[in-house]
Amino acid sequence: MIKHGKYFVPPLKDGSDFKELFKYLVSVGAGLPADQTGLPVGSWTPELLASTISQFDSNQSSIELRTVQHWFQDNDRGISTDNIRWLARVFGCGDPDAIIAWRAELNAANRRLATKRREKRSIQTRDLQFSSGTAKEGDQDAIENAAKRETPREPTSISGLAGRTEAMFSTHSSLGLPAVVFAAATALGLMSFSLNIHSVEFTPPTGPTKQVGFLWAPNWTVVFLVLLPAYFAVLINLLRLWKAEWRADLVTRLSSTSPRTNWASRVTAMSYVYWAVFVVTILIASAFNWMETHLIPLLTGNTGSWPVEWGRIAIFQPDLVSVPNAIAFSGLVFLLNAFGSYLFFAGLIILYSLTDDFVDFAAHLAHDKSQELHQNLAEIGSSLMVGIFRCCSLGLMITILMKLQASFLLSDSRDRICCILLAVDEVRCCG
Secondary structure (H helix, E strand, O other), X not given: OEEOOEEOOOOOOOOOOHHXXXXXXXXXXXXXXXXXXXXXXXXXXXXXXXXXXXXXXXXXOOOOHHHHHHHHOOOOOOOOHHHHHHHHHHHOOOOHHHHHHHHHHHHHHHHHHHHHHHHHHHHHHHHHHHHOOOOOOOOHHHHHHHHHOOOOOOOOOOOHHXXXXXXXXXXXXXXXXXXXXXXXXXXXXXXXXXXXXOOOEEOOOOOOOEEOOHHHOOOOOHHHHHHHHHHXXXXXXXXXXXXXXXXXXXXXXXXXXXXXXXXXXXXXXXXXXXXXXXXXXXXXXXXXXXXXXXXXXXXXXXXXXXXXXXXXXXXXXXXXXXXXXXXXXXXHHHHHHHHHHHHHHHHHXXXXXXXXXXXXXXXXXXXXXXXXXXXXXXXXXXXXXXXHHHHHHHHHHHHHXXXXXXXXXXXXXXXXXXXXXXXXXXXXXXX
16 A cells, blocks of 8 residues: 555554564565555665654654664664654554554553563563572472562552542543533533522622622633533543553663662552642531631621622522522532542642653653663653643642632732733723
8 A cells, every 4th residue: 555655554453563563664665665566665674764754854863873772673672652653644644643643552562562671571570589599499389479479560449548549530531520520510600500599799898899600710611611621521531541551661760689669659659648738628628618718607697797699699599599599509619619629639749740750750760871761761750740730730720720719809900800900910900
């Protein structure tokens, strides 16, 4: 088959590992220019393949010949994520769909090679144990137990609050949890329409008329409809890449004598932090805060020092919304706040654990002089920094909007646009 003047071979999907797959593609000349008969011209050499990859416009750093030579050699070394992308472009012959298909096939083949490498090391460790006398001759039970002994695998599930929280972020879909938060926020918005508190203007005894409707509060709309789902999506994708691809590859590169802490132990070690966040966000910042700022004022008919907004408007305009409805709706809103706040701070804990895990791997692999390994570590570290920066940026925007709503209710501004201008430009845009 010919694509864009080059000899194209579709993904085999036969379960081959990277070395087997690469050896076959090189032997048949996949990705080489095709002649008039449809056959490839010439054959792949390390020099030709390295030159081809270096000519890609988006490959600013090119590729070292030594790295390509490792692919041709009969060893058990894998390939980095960036180099898989370049190989997919070579074997995909410039066709976008074919490049995507080959990228997925090469990633799968690389994971299969890593699995074989772990099994090989496990067999070597087991043989070493036999030769050192750990299993005595004639002791059949000891021999069978030693034969079954393998490299310890990480637990698939983690118990406790920390484990259940981490499991909510360890999903294959980056849209699961964000979709739940978005749907809950949308439902509350529709309920505010039914209760007629979605857009409410209130004139206090002193001061201008304010827009205090639920849909006009950015901390309940923009945050839960846009920023928090985006924060969860970025975090889930980052954690999935770390556990499924990056960490799994780094584990295979550790020597048998290197100390290691599995991911489950690292998460469990932070259990007390998860419980502290749970108590503060669920019991204090949400439950106690709702009782103090909404439940008690609505029951007593006295707002005290709290400013009037959609949750307390029933005290002054009972014809607009009844007190029982206001209590029920505000309780649901703060329930969503409890759920979102806990997961927001839990996400920061996971980011810390993830970063600490990467630093630990980098320290244990520092003695390895492999240039490919250090390049792979640099690529993973760069991707981690980008993901963490995005999460922190979204978290900062969430905090700003929370503070903006509180500042607006306590200010003399008529609307939030003026409040933003005052905060940014220090200009009084309303008298």
